[in-house]
Amino acid sequence: MSTFLQACVNGLLMGGFYSLMGMGQNVIFGVMKIVNFCHGEMLMVGMYLTYFLCTTFGLDPYLCVPLVAIIMFFLGAVIQHTLITPSLGTKSFTNLLFLTVGLGLLLSNGALVLFGSEYRTIPTSYSQVYINLGPVTLALPRLISFGVLIVVSIALFAFLKYSTIGKQIRAVSQNPVGAEVVGINTKRIYILTYGLGTALAGIAGALLTGFYTIFPTAGASFGFRALIVVVVGGLGSIPGAFFAGIFLGLLETMVALFISPSYSDLIVFVTFIVILVVRQLIIIRRK
Amino acid sequence: MLKVEGLRAGYGAVNILWDVAFHVDDGEIVAILGSNGAGKTTMVRTITGMIRASAGSVNFNGEELARHNSRYILDKGIVQVPEGRQLFTEMTVLENLEMGAFNKQRKEHFAENLRMVYQWFPKLEERAKQAAGTLSGGEQQMVAVARALIGMPKLLILDEPSLGLAPNIVDDILNVASTLVRQNGISVLLVEQDITKALACANRGYVIENGHIALDGTSAELAANDHVKKAYLGI
Numbered sequence A: 001m002s003t004f005l006q007a008c009v010n011g012l013l014m015g016g017f018y019s020l021m022g023m024g025q026n027v028i029f030g031v032m033k034i035v036n037f038c039h040g041e042m043l044m045v046g047m048y049l050t051y052f053l054c055t056t057f058g059l060d061p062y063l064c065v066p067l068v069a070i071i072m073f074f075l076g077a078v079i080q081h082t083l084i085t086p087s088l089g090t091k092s093f094t095n096l097l098f099l100t101v102g103l104g105l106l107l108s109n110g111a112l113v114l115f116g117s118e119y120r121t122i123p124t125s126y127s128q129v130y131i132n133l134g135p136v137t138l139a140l141p142r143l144i145s146f147g148v149l150i151v152v153s154i155a156l157f158a159f160l161k162y163s164t165i166g167k168q169i170r171a172v173s174q175n176p177v178g179a180e181v182v183g184i185n186t187k188r189i190y191i192l193t194y195g196l197g198t199a200l201a202g203i204a205g206a207l208l209t210g211f212y213t214i215f216p217t218a219g220a221s222f223g224f225r226a227l228i229v230v231v232v233g234g235l236g237s238i239p240g241a242f243f244a245g246i247f248l249g250l251l252e253t254m255v256a257l258f259i260s261p262s263y264s265d266l267i268v269f270v271t272f273i274v275i276l277v278v279r280q281l282i283i284i285r286r287k
Numbered sequence B: 001m002l003k004v005e006g007l008r009a010g011y012g013a014v015n016i017l018w019d020v021a022f023h024v025d026d027g028e029i030v031a032i033l034g035s036n037g038a039g040k041t042t043m044v045r046t047i048t049g050m051i052r053a054s055a056g057s058v059n060f061n062g063e064e065l066a067r068h069n070s071r072y073i074l075d076k077g078i079v080q081v082p083e084g085r086q087l088f089t090e091m092t093v094l095e096n097l098e099m100g101a102f103n104k105q106r107k108e109h110f111a112e113n114l115r116m117v118y119q120w121f122p123k124l125e126e127r128a129k130q131a132a133g134t135l136s137g138g139e140q141q142m143v144a145v146a147r148a149l150i151g152m153p154k155l156l157i158l159d160e161p162s163l164g165l166a167p168n169i170v171d172d173i174l175n176v177a178s179t180l181v182r183q184n185g186i187s188v189l190l191v192e193q194d195i196t197k198a199l200a201c202a203n204r205g206y207v208i209e210n211g212h213i214a215l216d217g218t219s220a221e222l223a224a225n226d227h228v229k230k231a232y233l234g235i
């Protein structure tokens, strides 16, 4: 029983990361209808950025989170303005595919050149502190990360629902022509949206460093899972991404617990394909 | 109020509008009539800054607007109810109306303007919290008109408000437009294929064919014109 609860808690925690990644991907997809294939690499950049800030300035990894968010926001905004917006004009999906895939390769190989392939961690005084919550034991960094993840997710919901820019982001994703009719500057919303998505990936990266190793391809599995989350939760749907992320995290740990940890990737992908096929069949049936 | 001269515009290399010229005076309802593909919507998009004119001028109250972006033109008071309504279907009716308040001044007047549009369209107050996409076609058109009115137009452009709607709803909407012209002194540019309805409501009209202005005159003159009768009214 307690191992089961433990697995649930771990699943929820990883699921929170998948949710955050999926929501970032979905905000970008909703507004520009492009799949951001370098989303996972942005998480990795967030990790190295945290590592850099911690080792250079002696900051605590969790204190770096807001800094990383701001820096990543600007990185995303610049990439959108200089690279993605000009390619959107060409209306060529392949251009954008190569652009974001290429950016991802550039970032992971850049990290390899700059930091080498070794695995790095950020040691903290509390990384080995464990908290007992009834039958479950949690490393303190995981607990803090989970708390921050939830706060960030709620803040994102509230931002999109109530703020002026959040409403404009939703307006552009639902109807770009209508957005122009009411005078929304879509180019500006593109910049803010890509910045926001990139910042969310960066936050996920920063929060991971408390208990996860840092290496140049650390983002790949998160990037891929973000795609699964987006497809399962519904393209463009923020609540859908949130719940799909949690579901994916729980699924992984349950497979690891009841079957074998080495099967968890396999089963995740099989589930993904099954959901895709079933959904397609439902769509065909309706027609 | 609005004076358009020598307007040329199109999509990419394809030119659609050829030297379009017309004017709308203060407190007038002017109809733009034409069949499918004549270039009416292209003209609306050009005047509202959604596509750039390649030549010509759009003079609004003495200011040249042809090279400005859509936000600037909205600020000046040209607001459209676009073809196909272009609502934010997953947002509530109220959120859609909020989106119509595009600048600081419109936001400041939002509460009073909201009360006004609810008086025009009481249905919308009942449906305020409902997603706009779940409304009937007529109700959605009301949201589109209300959203434009929240933008406090000096010139209101209606692009085919009759499209797919029952006649009585179209009458309601045209009635609101006429009353606003009388009470608030705004002007209306009414783009329509339904010539009978449009001429009944408008003071003057222009007929656009293949991107050219082919005819113009008062509503009575156009209704009596042989070409209009044959080509558009089937008489």
Ligand SMILES: Nc1ncnc2c1ncn2[C@@H]1O[C@H](COP(=O)(O)OP(=O)(O)OP(=O)(O)O)[C@@H](O)[C@H]1O
Residues within 6 Å of the ligand: B011, B014, B016, B034, B035, B036, B037, B038, B039, B040, B041, B042, B043, B083, B160, B193
């Ligand atoms: N986005 C676009 N890209 C390329 N061509 C377009 C575009 N929109 C319209 N056109 C073309 O421009 C011409 C004029 O279209 P427009 O929509 O202005 O006609 P309209 O008079 O509004 O017709 P309707 O009564 O059917 O709305 C048509 O030949 C159309 O095919």
Ligand SMILES: [Mg+2]
Residues within 6 Å of the ligand: B040, B041, B042, B083, B159, B160
């Ligand atoms: Mg049209």
